[in-house]
Amino acid sequence: MAVRLMRSPTxxxxxxxxxxxxRRSLCPTSPLFPAPACGNHGSLLRPLRHLGSGEAAGEGVxxxxxxxxDQVLDFPGGKVMFVPEMRFLPGSPNERINCYRVLDVNGxxxxxxxxxxxxxxxxxxxxxxxxxxQVMDTxxxxxxxQGRISFYLTSIGEExxxxxxxxxxxxxxxxxxxxxxxxxxxxxxxTLQEFANQxxxxxxxYGKGRQMPxxxxxxxxxxxxxxxxxxxxxxxxxxxxxxxxxxxxNACTITYFGDGGTSEGDFHAALNFAAVMESxxxxxxxxxxxxxxxxxxxxxxxxxxxxRGQAYGIHSIRVxxxxxxxxxxxxxxxxxxxVHDCRPVLVEALTYRVGHHSTSDDSxxxxxIDEIEHWKIARDPVSRFRKWVEGNGWWSEAAExxxxxxxxxxxxxxxxxxxxxEKPPLSELFTDVYDRxxxxxxxxxxxxxxxxxxxxxxxxxxxxx
Amino acid sequence: MATAMALRVIRRKASIAARxxxxxxxxxxxxxxxxxxxxxxxxxHIALDTDPRAYVFGEDVRFGGVFRCTTGLADRFGRSRVFxxxxxxxxxxxxxxxxxxxxxxxxxxIQFADYIYPAFDQLxxxxxxxxxxxxxxxxxxxxxxxxxxxxxxxxxxxxxxxPESFFCHVPGLKVVIPRSPQQAKGLLLSCIRDPxxxxxxxxxxxxxxxxxxxxxxDYMLPLSEAEVIRQGSDITLVGWGAQLSVLEQACVxxxxxxxxxxxxxxxxLIPWDKETVEASVxxxxxxxxxxxxxxxxGFGAEISASIAESCFLRLEAPIARICGLDTPFPLVYExxxxxxxxxxxxxxxxxxxx
Numbered sequence: 001m002a003v004r005l006m007r008s009p010t011x012x013x014x015x016x017x018x019x020x021x022x023r024r025s026l027c028p029t030s031p032l033f034p035a036p037a038c039g040n041h042g043s044l045l046r047p048l049r050h051l052g053s054g055e056a057a058g059e060g061v062x063x064x065x066x067x068x069x070d071q072v073l074d075f076p077g078g079k080v081m082f083v084p085e086m087r088f089l090p091g092s093p094n095e096r097i098n099c100y101r102v103l104d105v106n107g108x109x110x111x112x113x114x115x116x117x118x119x120x121x122x123x124x125x126x127x128x129x130x131x132x133x134q135v136m137d138t139x140x141x142x143x144x145x146q147g148r149i150s151f152y153l154t155s156i157g158e159e160x161x162x163x164x165x166x167x168x169x170x171x172x173x174x175x176x177x178x179x180x181x182x183x184x185x186x187x188x189x190x191t192l193q194e195f196a197n198q199x200x201x202x203x204x205x206y207g208k209g210r211q212m213p214x215x216x217x218x219x220x221x222x223x224x225x226x227x228x229x230x231x232x233x234x235x236x237x238x239x240x241x242x243x244x245x246x247x248x249x250n251a252c253t254i255t256y257f258g259d260g261g262t263s264e265g266d267f268h269a270a271l272n273f274a275a276v277m278e279s280x281x282x283x284x285x286x287x288x289x290x291x292x293x294x295x296x297x298x299x300x301x302x303x304x305x306x307x308r309g310q311a312y313g314i315h316s317i318r319v320x321x322x323x324x325x326x327x328x329x330x331x332x333x334x335x336x337x338x339v340h341d342c343r344p345v346l347v348e349a350l351t352y353r354v355g356h357h358s359t360s361d362d363s364x365x366x367x368x369i370d371e372i373e374h375w376k377i378a379r380d381p382v383s384r385f386r387k388w389v390e391g392n393g394w395w396s397e398a399a400e401x402x403x404x405x406x407x408x409x410x411x412x413x414x415x416x417x418x419x420x421x422e423k424p425p426l427s428e429l430f431t432d433v434y435d436r437x438x439x440x441x442x443x444x445x446x447x448x449x450x451x452x453x454x455x456x457x458x459x460x461x462x463x464x465x
Numbered sequence: 466m467a468t469a470m471a472l473r474v475i476r477r478k479a480s481i482a483a484r485x486x487x488x489x490x491x492x493x494x495x496x497x498x499x500x501x502x503x504x505x506x507x508x509x510h511i512a513l514d515t516d517p518r519a520y521v522f523g524e525d526v527r528f529g530g531v532f533r534c535t536t537g538l539a540d541r542f543g544r545s546r547v548f549x550x551x552x553x554x555x556x557x558x559x560x561x562x563x564x565x566x567x568x569x570x571x572x573x574x575i576q577f578a579d580y581i582y583p584a585f586d587q588l589x590x591x592x593x594x595x596x597x598x599x600x601x602x603x604x605x606x607x608x609x610x611x612x613x614x615x616x617x618x619x620x621x622x623x624x625x626x627x628p629e630s631f632f633c634h635v636p637g638l639k640v641v642i643p644r645s646p647q648q649a650k651g652l653l654l655s656c657i658r659d660p661x662x663x664x665x666x667x668x669x670x671x672x673x674x675x676x677x678x679x680x681x682x683d684y685m686l687p688l689s690e691a692e693v694i695r696q697g698s699d700i701t702l703v704g705w706g707a708q709l710s711v712l713e714q715a716c717v718x719x720x721x722x723x724x725x726x727x728x729x730x731x732x733x734l735i736p737w738d739k740e741t742v743e744a745s746v747x748x749x750x751x752x753x754x755x756x757x758x759x760x761x762x763g764f765g766a767e768i769s770a771s772i773a774e775s776c777f778l779r780l781e782a783p784i785a786r787i788c789g790l791d792t793p794f795p796l797v798y799e800x801x802x803x804x805x806x807x808x809x810x811x812x813x814x815x816x817x818x819x
Contacts, residue, residue: 174567176563205600206599206600207598207599207600207602208600210597210598210600211598215598217599217602217603219599219602219603224566225598225599225602225603227590227591227598229586229590229591232559232586232587232590234559235555235558235559235560235562235563235587236559236562236563236566236591237563238559238560238563239559239560239562239563239564239565239567239571240563240564240566241563242563242564243563243564243568243569244567246545246546253563265553265555265583266555266556266559266586266587269551269555269556270556270559270560272551272553272556273550273551273553273556273560276551277548277550277560428600431601432596432597432601433596433597433636433637434596434637434639434661434736435596435604435606435660435661438689438736439736439739439740440736440737440739441736
């Protein structure tokens, strides 16, 4: 972006790009790459001939071409081969990038699949947290519909992504979430009461009632506070990962975002920075098909996010986001690569946002109910994982009933308690803007308090003054 | 003062003028005359030396930066603490916030303030709200953005802007602008060590042209404290950064005509030191504010409104604002656009004789 007043290296590049320099470079004189015995330096300027692809090796026409095929340009980033053939890279390859999967829709491991072993204890916690997340979504959604909280946003359909990715990390790994990953926080030990306190914005909410519901955060659990702007957290994860690397920590950062988020500049900036800075960060893209009402076909023309990781020089994998074992295994491997090789890794999980974008959205206005139902029933990640866990003899219908019922009871109690708790006091309106309250805010607080005394009915009665 | 603080400011279209800014910081130890970029460079050396968790980075920073402010840092502190970034301002800001949020001093350079806008969202929506939105669970107080701002004689639209007022509308940020090498060093070290995200605008015209004795030791100057650098009784002049030298020239000229000007360097724009400006206006009864940024919506408007509120009965004339014009920063018209000495002098006379 910057045009420089001062001498700029870009000038040198411009020079290099000039035709004269380009011609010279066709037969470099570098001792590393001695000029081949090739008399024709001007091949690019000749009338173009149609040459066959590499597969046609052995055909007569290629023998002409081979004379120059060992021409190499020693260019920053590595050797570049010269070819006389003018060939554009296709915008999209013939075949899309494959998707790693371990469990089939019946919860059976696919024969030959390689995956990270999950212990009984971890598997049960994974499954029960997925169920807890479902119960949370159902009840908080209802609470919003009843007008008890102002807003909510479900993770339905993405339970495996939430919980399995969290399970593959350690508590020292630092999370930079978007907003559809409360299951990560749940896995780490955020209690139902803590979730409820945030949604009700009471005095126990760590965010002191300043943000809308679902903007959770916890320094205790290494989970940075959610902010509403899309993709802004992605470059933070890169800078934080660089810190972990410099401190020699055996940890990485992980940042979550959706398919829509990959259109933001912050996504591209972050991937490029991470590759260049060799930051141990996992970029986790939840490609759920929809950015509010915008389908991926109107979001990008690339083959999803996975190819963009590769374009930035980042190891990348596409994974079935509704397969908890695949997500767990991919993130486990990504973490190993990030921490031990000090490099970023991108994971693109294919999934579906079964719920509406939020309680302010009705997604049946822009997508078919059939589509939603198909993903909800035929591709439900929770029931798929349940089949596998049950198949191992680690879960039962009785356990299911007990867990759903006790979670429901606990959450209803948490909601009642959160609702009864006082709102944060007025003084907290002015704290935390800076580390200390500056004089202009002290004046404004004083003035506001005088106004409140004069017009107490203008203000909510549940905020202690 | 214990030490003569000789500040030379040479402006392209102005005659060479010796400026004698008084200073609040007495040099206790050795002080050498150095220019402003060298003072910044000293501050960065000290910041990196005194805190192993401090980092300096930005476009072209490793070789010393296009204005030479980061010279020698990579050699001394290594390429993992002093490094180039890709050419992407939103990435620089975002990366810096993440680094600062982990308890580091992230000192990021935006090569020109004219190019800070891609980082605007990161600074306004992320850095500024990081502590507040988390209820102090997290903060990025270790963040300092350094960026050269202002006219330079030939910078045109995109190497001359003064975007400070955009950031003065953002609770949670601190905005600091030094007027001289000695001030630059002390204020920059304060920004770096302040537990709040700061934007430090460096007057690029003064990088080489302002020379002043700067103490070699590690020192800090207080944020949110304006400094009265010239006592006077007839009118109060308020400015910051490179504009201080123009205001100083106007003070000298006005004195020849018997007008006594009180000159205040605001130094920190938010949260700003209203008390010092108020006290001065209560004494003089008149106020002139001057900055290079366009007059409409500039920070001078905020100062004018605040002083009109608090000193209404004491004001003897309308508050004057001598600022940049409401045009994009123009190349060949730069001298016409600028709040020059004679524009200020005319306004001083008009205000005093109102």
